Amino acid sequence: MAEVTKLIHKYLRHDKKFPHVWCPGCGIGIMLGSLIRAIDECGYNKDEIVLVSGIGCTGRMPVYVDFNTLHTTHGRALTFATGIKLANPALKVIVVMGDGDAVAIGGNHFIHAARRNVDISTVILNNSVYGMTGGQYSPTTPYGMKTTTSPYSNVEQSFNISELAVAAGAVFVARGTVYHAKMLDGLMEMTFKKKGFSVIEVIGHCHTQYGKLNRMGSAVEMMKWQKEHAVTVEKATQMKDDELKDKFRIGVLVDKELPVFHEEYEKIRRWAKEAK
Amino acid sequence: MSFRYDIRLSGSGGQGLILMGIILAEAIGIYDGKFVSQTQSYGPEARGGSSKAEVVLSDTEIDYPKAMSLDLLLAMNQKSCDDYYMDLKNDGILIVDSTFVNQVPIQKAFRIPFTRIARENLKREMVANIVALGAIAKLTTIVTPKAIEAAVMARVPKGTEKLNRDALKAGMNAAMKAQKASVPQMLSERVDEDT
Amino acid sequence: MSDSKKKKAPNIDIFRAWCKACGICVAFCPAGVLARDEGGYPYVKEPDKCISCGWCEMRCPDFAITVYNKDKKRNFENDYPEERQGK
Amino acid sequence: MKKKTKKELLLQGNEAIVEGALRAGCRFFAGYPITPATEISELLSVRLPQVDGTFIQMEDEIASMGAIIGASLAGAKSMTATSGPGFSLMQENLGYAVIAEVPCVIVDAMRGGPSTGLPTFPSQSDVMQARWGTHGDHPIIVLCPSTVRECYDITIRAFNMAEKFRTPVIILVDEVVAHMREKISIDEDEDIEIFNRVKPTVPPEWYIPYEDTPRGVPAMANFGDGYRYHVTGLTHDIRGFPTSRPDEIDPFIRRLFRKISQHFAELHMGEFFETDDAEITIIAYGCVARSAKRAARDARERGLKVGALKLNTIWPFMRTPVEKVLQTSKIIIVPEMNMGQISREVKRVNKTDAKVFTINKVDGTIITPEEILRKIKEVR
Numbered sequence: 001m002a003e004v005t006k007l008i009h010k011y012l013r014h015d016k017k018f019p020h021v022w023c024p025g026c027g028i029g030i031m032l033g034s035l036i037r038a039i040d041e042c043g044y045n046k047d048e049i050v051l052v053s054g055i056g057c058t059g060r061m062p063v064y065v066d067f068n069t070l071h072t073t074h075g076r077a078l079t080f081a082t083g084i085k086l087a088n089p090a091l092k093v094i095v096v097m098g099d100g101d102a103v104a105i106g107g108n109h110f111i112h113a114a115r116r117n118v119d120i121s122t123v124i125l126n127n128s129v130y131g132m133t134g135g136q137y138s139p140t141t142p143y144g145m146k147t148t149t150s151p152y153s154n155v156e157q158s159f160n161i162s163e164l165a166v167a168a169g170a171v172f173v174a175r176g177t178v179y180h181a182k183m184l185d186g187l188m189e190m191t192f193k194k195k196g197f198s199v200i201e202v203i204g205h206c207h208t209q210y211g212k213l214n215r216m217g218s219a220v221e222m223m224k225w226q227k228e229h230a231v232t233v234e235k236a237t238q239m240k241d242d243e244l245k246d247k248f249r250i251g252v253l254v255d256k257e258l259p260v261f262h263e264e265y266e267k268i269r270r271w272a273k274e275a276k
Numbered sequence: 277m278s279f280r281y282d283i284r285l286s287g288s289g290g291q292g293l294i295l296m297g298i299i300l301a302e303a304i305g306i307y308d309g310k311f312v313s314q315t316q317s318y319g320p321e322a323r324g325g326s327s328k329a330e331v332v333l334s335d336t337e338i339d340y341p342k343a344m345s346l347d348l349l350l351a352m353n354q355k356s357c358d359d360y361y362m363d364l365k366n367d368g369i370l371i372v373d374s375t376f377v378n379q380v381p382i383q384k385a386f387r388i389p390f391t392r393i394a395r396e397n398l399k400r401e402m403v404a405n406i407v408a409l410g411a412i413a414k415l416t417t418i419v420t421p422k423a424i425e426a427a428v429m430a431r432v433p434k435g436t437e438k439l440n441r442d443a444l445k446a447g448m449n450a451a452m453k454a455q456k457a458s459v460p461q462m463l464s465e466r467v468d469e470d471t
Numbered sequence: 472m473s474d475s476k477k478k479k480a481p482n483i484d485i486f487r488a489w490c491k492a493c494g495i496c497v498a499f500c501p502a503g504v505l506a507r508d509e510g511g512y513p514y515v516k517e518p519d520k521c522i523s524c525g526w527c528e529m530r531c532p533d534f535a536i537t538v539y540n541k542d543k544k545r546n547f548e549n550d551y552p553e554e555r556q557g558k
Numbered sequence: 559m560k561k562k563t564k565k566e567l568l569l570q571g572n573e574a575i576v577e578g579a580l581r582a583g584c585r586f587f588a589g590y591p592i593t594p595a596t597e598i599s600e601l602l603s604v605r606l607p608q609v610d611g612t613f614i615q616m617e618d619e620i621a622s623m624g625a626i627i628g629a630s631l632a633g634a635k636s637m638t639a640t641s642g643p644g645f646s647l648m649q650e651n652l653g654y655a656v657i658a659e660v661p662c663v664i665v666d667a668m669r670g671g672p673s674t675g676l677p678t679f680p681s682q683s684d685v686m687q688a689r690w691g692t693h694g695d696h697p698i699i700v701l702c703p704s705t706v707r708e709c710y711d712i713t714i715r716a717f718n719m720a721e722k723f724r725t726p727v728i729i730l731v732d733e734v735v736a737h738m739r740e741k742i743s744i745d746e747d748e749d750i751e752i753f754n755r756v757k758p759t760v761p762p763e764w765y766i767p768y769e770d771t772p773r774g775v776p777a778m779a780n781f782g783d784g785y786r787y788h789v790t791g792l793t794h795d796i797r798g799f800p801t802s803r804p805d806e807i808d809p810f811i812r813r814l815f816r817k818i819s820q821h822f823a824e825l826h827m828g829e830f831f832e833t834d835d836a837e838i839t840i841i842a843y844g845c846v847a848r849s850a851k852r853a854a855r856d857a858r859e860r861g862l863k864v865g866a867l868k869l870n871t872i873w874p875f876m877r878t879p880v881e882k883v884l885q886t887s888k889i890i891i892v893p894e895m896n897m898g899q900i901s902r903e904v905k906r907v908n909k910t911d912a913k914v915f916t917i918n919k920v921d922g923t924i925i926t927p928e929e930i931l932r933k934i935k936e937v938r
Contacts (some may be wrong), residue, residue, distance in 0.1 A: 025493030070631065072627075083586065083629035085628075086625075179530075220499075
């Protein structure tokens with residue numbers, strides 16, 4: 001067994017039923033591989049990691065990996081994660097969510113966790129659709145696309161998850177794709193290493209629902225689409241606006257420093273004891 | 277049968293009635309060592325409109341915590357006097373702030389201008405409630421002057437102790453001058469009917 | 472390839488039990504090593520062409536493929552220009 | 559000078575809940591402001607950091623409930639406090655705490671509803687929301703204090719029960735009890751039983767996080783203790799992994815019920831007040847229990863044999879004590895500040911000839927002793 005797979009197997013729960021639950025060719029599996037490699041690269045101990053998820057396809061991820069794992073209610077993963085981090089700041093808390101999970105039902109929690117700068121690494125798989133429930137439109141479904149609940153066409157504007165995270169105050173925001181798996185490893189690692197509320201948006205694909213309804217082809221075709229439409233942040237600076245029109249940027253979008261909640265709260269504890 | 281004494285402090289929001297209730301309850305309960313329960317009308321009323329705080333004291337555990345028929349009613353404005361005097365027992369005491377209450381429904385009420393005293397003698401209208409507490413301590417036997425002073429000192433903001441002590445004294449003095457009325461039996465004098 | 476000596480073809484293991492035949496490994500193999508059988512499952516068609524880049528392994532959503540080359544420690548950065556992440 | 563450990567304090571019900579929570583070992587609170595529960599947040603924001611605990615004001619009640627579950631999983635005894643509308647928002651995650659067996663305490667300071675209802679007026683209309691608010695079959699423990707002292711004691715008991723039975727425990731208070739001030743004495747040296755969750759003692763590889771035990775309550779490892787396991791809101795097997803096997807689902811759901819039902823005697827708290835010879839018994843809880851006691855006293859003064867049964871445990875329903883008074887009294891009166899949520903239960907368990915009458919008040923004011931007396935005269 002080569003290093004990559006061997007390494008991944010080190011972190012899997014082999015008493016769980018494999019192959020996993022996701023459709024053939026689903027990007028979540030690729031993202032899971034990236035996540036495991038990044039965790040390994042960071043050198044975390046399995047016991048100190050808490051992997052929290054919400055509901056949906058992405059929500060099924062924690063069950064497969066051998067960490068402290070928590071599969072919460074739909075959209076609420078960040079609230080549980082906030083409680084975990086504040087009750088035991090020694091834990092490394094990683095949250096995985098889908099696009100509907102993170103910015104529809106969990107939108108409020110997402111912006112507030114970012115604003116508060118709780119030390120949580122957030123991985124959001126954006127496949128532009130609600131996959132598990134059968135392909136309904138999500139807040140990231142682009143205008144004009146078809147889904148099972150926008151059979152004529154989606155007339156809503158979509159969220160840009162990374163820009164939302166930036167606006168809400170996240171200290172680190174990156175975007176990658178499952179096609180660019182190696183780059184994703186690196187971005188993921190940076191996301192985990194960043195202290196504070198860090199976000200990585202992973203552009204994935206749902207060929208089973210979204211791809212089929214919009215005639216975008218197989219997983220392979222959709223990954224080719226990612227390859228063709230992704231532009232690195234560095235390259236984008238040299239491109240004109242009309243060249244960038246149907247492209248999206250990948251790479252590190254924001255990296256800044258702000259006080260972290262649980263460290264600030266230590267000050268409150270000190271003041272409270274002084275005032276006692 | 278155990279002893280029970282029901283007090284209602286009423287007026288308008290901002291007159292400090294809830295704080296009065298807390299101080300009175302603390303004086304009676306903590307410093308005088310009796311059973312006490314204090315309730316209040318809460319919410320929007322506390323910020324304008326009418327406001328009331330109730331204190332029930334007893335020598336035994338209190339079952340119903342709200343005031344029933346009143347042994348003492350303090351009315352700090354006309355409306356509360358009009359609204360509540362009907363709840364007063366026959367031998368109950370009515371104390372009104374004569375600054376605001378012009379029409380008093382019963383003869384044997386104590387009329388003391390708490391707000392005017394606070395405004396003119398103490399230069400701080402906000403201590404009218406403490407002036408009234410001083411009067412209550414003097415006009416009734418439900419709380420000892422020592423207890424009320426200790427309770428006031430424990431609850432008022434730092435730096436205002438002298439002002440509040442003066443306010444209490446002013447209330448007591450005003451009460452001395454006020455006409456004497458029938459005062460219910462003192463707790464200590466009561467014969468315990470249960471034994 | 473810096474390795475000028477006689478090249479040893481890397482072992483490519485396909486773990487059929489976990490493979491879902493999505494076709495990603497075949498489609499993105501830069502050297503055309505892999506092909507799909509009748510059922511869509513990948514198999515190693517041209518083992519000698521393998522450059523040990525490991526991309527099939529990286530992109531397999533099911534952890535079902537392994538490239539193992541004893542001789543060489545893989546370095547992704549220098550593997551294959553087209554796949555170099557747009558840098 | 560030796561520090562005095564016994565303190566006599568004039569406290570609000572809400573303040574006594576805070577004291578009780580801290581005494582029980584609560585070290586994490588997440589909440590969202592809502593009348594009439596706000597004092598609990600305010601006071602804990604002062605007190606928790608002093609004892610190295612954490613207070614956080616979340617963006618809503620959904621988040622608050624999620625945060626206390628997370629904190630509990632990480633090892634902290636945790637609590638939130640809210641009122642009717644916020645309690646509704648917590649219901650989804652409350653169910654999560656039930657199925658994932660996460661100890662935590664939820665205070666609901668009841669107010670009139672539905673919806674925004676009567677924010678600052680007392681009510682007892684969340685009795686059924688506390689029982690059945692979250693979806694699915696589930697057992698639940700709900701406690702209800704009627705004095706400030708009970709606010710303190712019951713909060714401690716609530717934490718103990720939560721930890722002991724690995725379950726969320728709800729404290730229902732009404733506005734009267736939440737805001738009422740009474741004297742209580744708190745002795746820091748007093749020997750009060752504090753229960754802490756049972757942690758696994760086996761090596762991590764032997765740990766079965768949702769194992770059935772005679773007690774029905776599996777040992778609970780905290781995240782970070784080295785026992786890596788999976789926690790999910792999905793119906794799960796004994797290892798915590800999702801299951802859809804009927805032979806695993808059934809015993810699991812039944813165990814959730816059994817761990818509560820086999821400890822009824824321990825969970826039931828209440829008070830019989832002169833019920834032994836009572837021909838009429840008033841069954842009440844919360845602030846109304848005090849009116850009931852008063853009414854019973856007044857009635858006895860008038861020569862009527864009236865007693866009162868106070869319920870401090872609302873759920874699981876105190877069937878045995880209620881059946882006892884149903885057997886001894888000819889008439890039962892259930893006064894409540896709702897349209898009849900507990901009286902339905904009393905009628906449900908009534909297998910005797912005793913007649914059950916209700917007093918239902920929903921106007922935002924407390925049921926007075928006179929109103930109960932009037933009913934006694936009417937039905938006698």
